[in-house]
Amino acid sequence: MTMLEQKHLALLDEVQRRKQPEAGSIQLCFELLGLASAIDRDCAARLAPYRLSEGKFVLLFLLHDQAGGLSPHELAERAGVTRATITGLLDGLERDGFLARHDDREDRRKVVVRLTAKGLSTAGELFREHTQWIGSLFAGLDAEERQVLSQLLRRVWQNTDAAANAAAADTTVGRPS
Amino acid sequence: MTMLEQKHLALLDEVQRRKQPEAGSIQLCFELLGLASAIDRDCAARLAPYRLSEGKFVLLFLLHDQAGGLSPHELAERAGVTRATITGLLDGLERDGFLARHDDREDRRKVVVRLTAKGLSTAGELFREHTQWIGSLFAGLDAEERQVLSQLLRRVWQNTDAAANAAAADTTVGRPS
DNA sequence: GACCCGTAATTAGGCGCCATACTATATGCC
DNA sequence: GGCATATAGTATGGCGCCTAATTACGGGTC
Numbered sequence: 256m257t258m259l260e261q262k263h264l265a266l267l268d269e270v271q272r273r274k275q276p277e278a279g280s281i282q283l284c285f286e287l288l289g290l291a292s293a294i295d296r297d298c299a300a301r302l303a304p305y306r307l308s309e310g311k312f313v314l315l316f317l318l319h320d321q322a323g324g325l326s327p328h329e330l331a332e333r334a335g336v337t338r339a340t341i342t343g344l345l346d347g348l349e350r351d352g353f354l355a356r357h358d359d360r361e362d363r364r365k366v367v368v369r370l371t372a373k374g375l376s377t378a379g380e381l382f383r384e385h386t387q388w389i390g391s392l393f394a395g396l397d398a399e400e401r402q403v404l405s406q407l408l409r410r411v412w413q414n415t416d417a418a419a420n421a422a423a424a425d426t427t428v429g430r431p432s
Numbered sequence: 433m434t435m436l437e438q439k440h441l442a443l444l445d446e447v448q449r450r451k452q453p454e455a456g457s458i459q460l461c462f463e464l465l466g467l468a469s470a471i472d473r474d475c476a477a478r479l480a481p482y483r484l485s486e487g488k489f490v491l492l493f494l495l496h497d498q499a500g501g502l503s504p505h506e507l508a509e510r511a512g513v514t515r516a517t518i519t520g521l522l523d524g525l526e527r528d529g530f531l532a533r534h535d536d537r538e539d540r541r542k543v544v545v546r547l548t549a550k551g552l553s554t555a556g557e558l559f560r561e562h563t564q565w566i567g568s569l570f571a572g573l574d575a576e577e578r579q580v581l582s583q584l585l586r587r588v589w590q591n592t593d594a595a596a597n598a599a600a601a602d603t604t605v606g607r608p609s
Numbered sequence: 610g611a612c613c614c615g616t617a618a619t620t621a622g623g624c625g626c627c628a629t630a631c632t633a634t635a636t637g638c639c
Numbered sequence: 640g641g642c643a644t645a646t647a648g649t650a651t652g653g654c655g656c657c658t659a660a661t662t663a664c665g666g667g668t669c
């Protein structure tokens with residue numbers, strides 16, 4: 256069994272047929288992407304019975320220890336998505352009874368989002384399940400192997416645009432590395 | 433700079449605060465997912481100037497050496513998405529002049545999709561660019577390191593549902609592993 | 610108090626993906 | 640021939656994400 260995705264097979268075939276020197280890198284890249292997709296799919300499948308998506312789960316988690324609630328704005332910042340996206344996720348979560356929106360009495364532009372009892376218990380339950388599941392994915396690797404994997408991933412990440420942009424920001428604000 | 437995504441930071445913080453034993457695995461998992469997302473984002477950014485998405489690029493590639501064209505059905509199979517998804521992608525690609533739909537004279541249910549000249553040249557150009565770019569991501573790793581990374585990824589993949597399902601299918605059809 | 614500007618949240622519209630339901634055509638069986 | 644069934648493609652509606660536009664409110668300035 257291959258861990259590659261269907262869409263990548265044709266690409267890889269062609270690269271290998273042409274005997275291009277990048278073939279090894281490309282297969283490796285597709286293995287990495289395929290594994291990440293498989294993990295995302297598993298995650299979605301685990302959350303689906305609760306009528307939750309990964310994005311919604313993150314909101315539940317962000318709210319689980321905030322007795323005073325959070326505003327959509329804060330949720331957007333901490334989840335790393337736009338406020339517009341938060342609006343849509345909150346709509347679904349409110350519809351399904353996981354949380355409620357309340358008016359902020361001090362600043363009438365604001366909304367305060369708080370979990371319901373259902374939301375709170377679901378968040379706790381899922382948090383435990385979720386961490387155990389992820390732990391089980393990497394259960395086969397010992398501490399040293401995990402360290403090696405982390406280092407290799409980090410070195411690849413250095414070549415992405417995200418890293419390049421971070422480095423550029425670094426040189427303009429602080430010192431060049 | 434961290435390669436973790438915003439949404440993962442809060443989760444990871446909480447796990448570490450609770451000193452759960454899975455903390456190392458979870459950080460590693462999030463590094464893996466973050467790298468994959470960074471690669472996907474870079475890919476999307478590279479294709480955006482052409483008004484293409486990754487899904488559309490795959491279709492262009494699948495068609496680039498098919499002088500006789502392919503049907504939406506075949507495209508769906510080879511790309512690993514549903515026919516409905518193909519319809520949407522084709523709509524966009526046809527609108528932007530990369531390809532055209534023709535009626536099949538032999539089977540009037542069928543449609544034959546063929547690249548235009550523009551589609552053909554774009555596909556060729558992008559295929560070269562794309563493979564070089566992926567090669568550059570992994571340029572920092574030598575053959576042995578790539579091998580190690582591949583093996584580690586594969587061992588993690590063994591613990592996903594995809595692998596479990598593949599194994600189950602195996603035992604029903606052929607011999608247990 | 611009227612004005613401008615910034616901020617909070619939402620709406621509107623787009624994209625890519627999905628599952629489901631529908632239409633048209635082909636094909637096998639009686 | 641006539642009908643059931645399968646297949647090809649599409650339409651519809653949902654989700655998560657985005658950007659841009661809109662609406663409501665707050666706070667400063669004159």
